[in-house]
């Protein structure tokens with residue numbers, strides 16, 4: 001019997017984007033078909049402690065990037081009884097616009113980020129348009145402000161945040177991408193975020209085409225599987241199948257919030 005806490009995990013969907021499968025795999029897809037992408041933030045909690053993984057983007061950002069915005073991530077947190085103003089710890093998987101926006105929220109929280117990601121998002125890699133286009137300058141400036149006001153917590157490689165909760169650097173998609181490993185009643189769940197956008201990326205070893213380092217990305221799939229209790233314990237960052245596989249905590253949350261610390265419905 002493990003003495004580690006069993007965390008609850010929720011995926012909160014806040015937006016979507018209709019696209020073709022050729023846009024989701026390096027080198028395209030011979031069997032091109034509609035393959036939409038969902039956008040999530042995640043809530044991890046135990047007793048009164050709540051952790052938020054990623055912060056999503058705003059309606060304005062959605063408009064400028066042509067994404068279909070559904071609701072503010074804060075609405076999902078409130079539906080689960082969490083006040084964003086009271087959250088003390090936010091974990092940022094990486095600093096792309098869809099994971100690191102809504103900077104008006106979480107004003108009291110410390111932000112946990114890999115040191116490499118901050119270097120990447122503020123260094124010479126950003127001189128290249130193809131590297132910087134998934135970043136939004138105001139998000140980066142907000143993170144710099146946190147550094148200067150004691151609200152940034154830097155991590156290197158693998159580090160425990162609390163018993164049963166740890167970050168792990170995988171890189172690949174961005175230089176400092178980290179995944180989150182969470183102990184639950186069903187074992188170790190890994191929230192992969194953009195280490196694997198879809199189940200198909202990691203299952204078939206076919207990278208998503210926004211890449212910093214291809215080999216790191218391929219190794220990252222292995223790392224996620226290694227850290228998780230089974231393949232069913234790795235949760236991709238953008239796959240609509242997550243909504244279909246996992247149960248909603250309450251009927252009125254059907255279609256936008258699911259619980260990931262319980263087994264998938266299809267298991």
Ligand SMILES: [Zn+2]
Nearest residue numbers: 094096173194
């Ligand atoms: Zn990303």
Ligand SMILES: [Zn+2]
Nearest residue numbers: 096098194237
């Ligand atoms: Zn993303």
